[in-house]
Amino acid sequence: MRMFVAVVPPDDVIEHLDEFLDVRRDAAGFRWAAAEQFHVTVAFLADVPDRHLDDLVTRLARAAARRTAFATAIAGGGAFPNAARARVVWAGLDLADDGRTELSRMATGARAAANRAGVPVDGQRFRAHVTVARLGRPQEVSSWVRLLDSYRGPTWTGDQVALGATYLGDCPRGRPRYEPVEEFPL
Numbered sequence: 001m002r003m004f005v006a007v008v009p010p011d012d013v014i015e016h017l018d019e020f021l022d023v024r025r026d027a028a029g030f031r032w033a034a035a036e037q038f039h040v041t042v043a044f045l046a047d048v049p050d051r052h053l054d055d056l057v058t059r060l061a062r063a064a065a066r067r068t069a070f071a072t073a074i075a076g077g078g079a080f081p082n083a084a085r086a087r088v089v090w091a092g093l094d095l096a097d098d099g100r101t102e103l104s105r106m107a108t109g110a111r112a113a114a115n116r117a118g119v120p121v122d123g124q125r126f127r128a129h130v131t132v133a134r135l136g137r138p139q140e141v142s143s144w145v146r147l148l149d150s151y152r153g154p155t156w157t158g159d160q161v162a163l164g165a166t167y168l169g170d171c172p173r174g175r176p177r178y179e180p181v182e183e184f185p186l
Contacts, residue, residue, distance in 0.1 A: 002166040003048045003181070005060060005110040006039035007103065007158045009074065009130075014038045016153045017074055017091060021132060028144065030089065030133035037178055038130050040093065042107035042161060045114055046122045056117040057182050060163055063109030064184035069159035070099030074130055077148020085138040090129035091148055099158070103128055106161060106186070160185045 009017075018035035025032050048056060075094040079086035095103060107126040114121050132148075135141075160183050167177040 001048050001050070001053075002168065003045040004039075004041050004164050004166060004178075005043040005045070005114075006041045006162055006164060007106070007160070008039045008162050010156050013074060013153050013156045017130070017132075017151070020151055020153075024147065028133070030135055032133045033131055037176070038132075039162075039164070039178075040103075040128055040130055040158075041123075042103070042126060043110040043114055043121055044123045045119050048119050052118045056114060056119055057163065059113035059117050060110060060161070060182070061184045063113045064106070064161050064186050066109060067102050067106045067186040069157050069186050070102045071096065071155055072099050072103075072158055073155045074153040075151060077132075077145050077151065078129070079141050079145055083142045083145045084140055086141040087135050087138055088131055089133040089135070089141055089144050089148070090131050091151065093128040093130075094152065095128065100128075102186070103158065110161065158186070 014035050017038060021032065045056075073094045074091050076092040078090055078092060080088040080090065093103075104126060111121045133144075162180055162184070163182045165179045165181055167179065
């Protein structure tokens with residue numbers, strides 16, 4: 001099963017970002033993420049065998065319990081791999097030094113928990129972001145990055161991480177469907 005570990009913003013923060021993006025979505029042919037898909041992935045787990053799930057849940061709970069809550073806001077934006085040849089457009093996080101440290105350590109802890117549970121971790125180095133759109137082919141998106149740079153959402157507290165399952169192609173336009181499995185307080 002495809003899974004991920006993420007910090008999920010509260011509903012009012014998600015709604016704020018969704019409203020900001022909503023009036024602009026028709027202007028580009030991107031595959032825009034639905035509001036219920038907004039999250040900050042700290043670990044991506046492409047293949048979690050059922051036999052490892054209980055151990056993974058136990059280890060993630062321990063990893064989360066070692067972290068403390070932090071204040072943040074969704075603010076700014078960027079593109080992967082870069083604005084000139086983007087495949088992903090994202091919104092960033094505004095974090096103080098302590099928040100950046102906690103979130104980075106949570107990502108490291110989640111990845112270590114998965115590895116110890118026998119679950120391989122996918123992905124490159126951790127970079128805190130919320131994916132807002134995917135592009136079918138690389139495109140120049142500097143104007144979208146500038147637009148996101150003007151965005152700042154409400155401040156919120158990251159006080160838990162969630163383990164979620166991903167079901168590819170289950171939603172309209174081939175979007176993935178995310179289903180929460182467990183939540184772990186920091």
